[in-house]
Amino acid sequence: MIRFIDVHKSYRVDGRDVPALQPFSLEIADGDVFGIIGHSGAGKSTLLRMINLLERPSGGRVEIDGTDMTALDESALRAQRRRIGMIFQHFNLLATQTVAENVAFPMRLAGVRDASAIRTRVDQLLARVGLSEHAGKYPSQLSGGQKQRVGIARALANQPSILLCDEATSALDPQTTASVLELLAEINRELKLTVVLITHEMDVVRRICDRVAVLDAGRIVEQGAVADVFLHPQHPTTRRFVGEALPEETVSAPLPGVRLGGRILRLSFRGESTWTPVLSRVMRETGVDFNLLAGRIDRIKDLPYGQLTLAMEGAGVDTALAALRAGGIEIEEITPGRSASIEDRA
Amino acid sequence: MIAASPLHSLFPNIDDWGELGQACIDTLLMLAGSLSLTVLIGLPLGVLLYLTGKGQLRAMPALYGLTALLVNILRSIPFIILMIVLMPLTYVLVGTKLGIRGAIPPLVIGAAPFFARLVETALREVQAGVIEASQSMGASTWQIVWHVLLPEARAGIVAGITVTAIALVGYTAMGGAIGAGGLGDLAYRYGYLSYKSDYMVVTVVLLVLLVQALQMIGDRLVVRLARR
Missing domain, CATH: 3.30.70.260 (ACT domain)
Incomplete structure (x- = not known):
């Protein structure tokens, strides 16, 4: 369970505090695929990064399974981060390392020394994301979809209980997007891990999310089960997002x-x-x-x-x-x- | 000495080719010694500049300001003057102000700050996203430096080593004028002070060849390491 308790965030710009996220509380249940949707600048990227404390809240607490993340010292925080995988819009793979080395990287960081154990795990992960025959290639030799699959394999390397997805499909074409979303849904189902994703596309939410929160200018304006929010959107921002996903209604x-x-x-x-x-x-x-x-x-x-x-x-x-x-x-x-x-x- | 050799007719003033050969070796030794120490000192210094810089992983404005000031001071002093100013320190460090050993401390002190700046620039080229990804995996700053920054920036760092090596060739030649030995010493003493211009021609040709070779090796390494 991920819990935000009275969390808010502001940035200091030219000596002034600029609010990025208004105080909010939010709970994300274990095993859910939780979507956070909003336009760019709405604060969704900040919200996502407060889960693994890449962004530190200006106030309030972020708890994961009861552990207050904001109270951890540096080494305890690093240990917690190893239990949280993360994938990125631009993949963020190491360009000088092969696919297999990229996937092995989190294990090496965690201090795993057993080379054969690493190799077995890498083979397993690459098989799961369908890239077994690309193990020796470099990221520059892969397509966008393949790079994201490497990112997913890498994020799963340390058997995390949470997977954070930062606009994971925004740089991909529609077909690749569909296959990456399918893979994420499959991972959520089979590994029972909690997936938190941010996106600006309602279609991503509709396809794989169980619950959704709508962010508008630093405020959560609506949240609930995807079917409820989707079929009965209340806030104008939500309606606009749903309208994007249901173009026929506007057309006719x-x-x-x-x-x-x-x-x-x-x-x-x-x-x-x-x-x-x-x-x-x-x-x-x-x-x-x-x-x-x-x-x-x-x-x-x-x-x-x-x-x-x-x-x-x-x-x-x-x-x-x-x-x-x-x-x-x-x-x-x-x-x-x-x-x-x-x-x-x- | 072979009086009728074609070399002798081309360069009549050069009567001791052995001395020239020794000068070549001296230059190469000075270069190798100073370059390895420059990399050894400049690389950590460059990492320090990078890490403590504004908005970076270990931003420390005071430390960054101090390091940057020191680097800038050393870089703004012309090498020939730096060499003279450093003579007492050189004597303390290596027990002589002359020869290859006497040349190495000022060469390193002159080149390391320059190389450190090149390293800092190369590290800044590493995508912020890759560093963020490593942080999200629980990497420590040290792990990020060792496993992410240095490997990802290796092509840029090697390019920096090449530029630094070539700058050092120039410094060693300058050092020759005040007792460091090597090709610069020959060019200055025989070619300039004694008007034996053939010495000048030969040393210049050798220096050009050396620089060309360094650049070629550096460029090939960069291409192999780039992987993009």
């Missing part, structure tokens, strides 16, 4: 001048209800007509979900909504012209 928003009849409603299906024909049954039974304005069916990590924006007309709308709610569907009413995406575009 009604054009100016088009008058929509009836009531506009957003229906969210999650899990089982995504696959049952609740909507068509209720509409048939209540005689309500609907017009489909926007829709999407996808997955949030392993959870299937659907989100439909409908305009409903007819006398039985209220009865229909009650029946839909009973069928496990979440409903939000959006009056015309006040749809989140339209509002945000204005």
Whole structure:
């Protein structure tokens, strides 16, 4: 368990304290994939680095499994850091060392002297990230995705219980991003380690995170389970991020001048209800007509979900909504012209 | 001595080629001795300058300021003057002010600060991210210096050694004028004071060859070590 307790951070610039993170408390449970999303400058990089104390909080405590990281002396802190792996946007591999030497590096730093033990572990790690045949190459001979895989293997070398990911996929193309995220999810599942990642892409959060915190100008403005935040974003910043991940909704928003009849409603299906024909049954039974304005069916990590924006007309709308709610569907009413995406575009 | 040799007809004033050969050896010995000591002293000094610099791993403004001042003072004194000023110290250190041994202390004291600055610059070229990554793995400052900074900067450091070696060739020649021996001594005594210009030509050619050789070896090493 990672706990931030009343933590804040400010930097001294030209003799003035410039706040980077407003006081906040946050808990990250063991085994979770926890996403921190925010625009550049929102403070997410600072927040991530306070976990392994690459950045020291200006106040408050950071606890990992009950140990107050801020109270450790230098050598105790180094020992704790060995239990926390970290990967970086620009990989940060040693250019003069081979892939195998890069992966062995944390073990050498930790004082492992047994060369054959190191070799066995390196082989194992390279096999896990799919780079066995590249062991003797230098980083400059690898693609971006391969470099990040070396970074991941290196981060896992000392069997950490936490993996910190600093914009790990931001320098990669979409396909490579997908495969690196898959690898991270697999590692989280199989090694049961806690993953904390920062990103500015909601899609990264949607694909692999269990929980998410949204950072805006040094403040955590929203946090919760990814499905909740994703399907019911509250804060404008969150809505913008979700809007980025759901472009269809913005695209099919009604054009100016088009008058929509009836009531506009957003229906969210999650899990089982995504696959049952609740909507068509209720509409048939209540005689309500609907017009489909926007829709999407996808997955949030392993959870299937659907989100439909409908305009409903007819006398039985209220009865229909009650029946839909009973069928496990979440409903939000959006009056015309006040749809989140339209509002945000204005 | 072979009077009819082609060398003799080309360089009529050079009647003792053995002396010239000895001068070559002296120059090379001075170079080897001073270069190894310069690296031995300048490398840690460069690491110190780097580490204590502003915003670095062990930023210590006072220590950095003091070291930088000392380095700058030594670098601003022309070598020939430094050599004269250091004579009493040289005598204390090696028991003589003359010859190869007498030349080495001022050569090292003149070149080490210069090399230290080159090392500092080479270390600054190492990506901050790589250092941060090592810190995140629990590396100590010493481990970062030994396992990250020096290996990652090795190409730049070797380039610095090459530049320093070539500067030292120049210093040894200057040192020749005030009793250090070597090629500079011959060029000065015979070539300049005795108007035997053939001495001058031969020593200059030999010095050019030496510098060329050093540069070539240095460049090849840098290419091999760069790995980028």
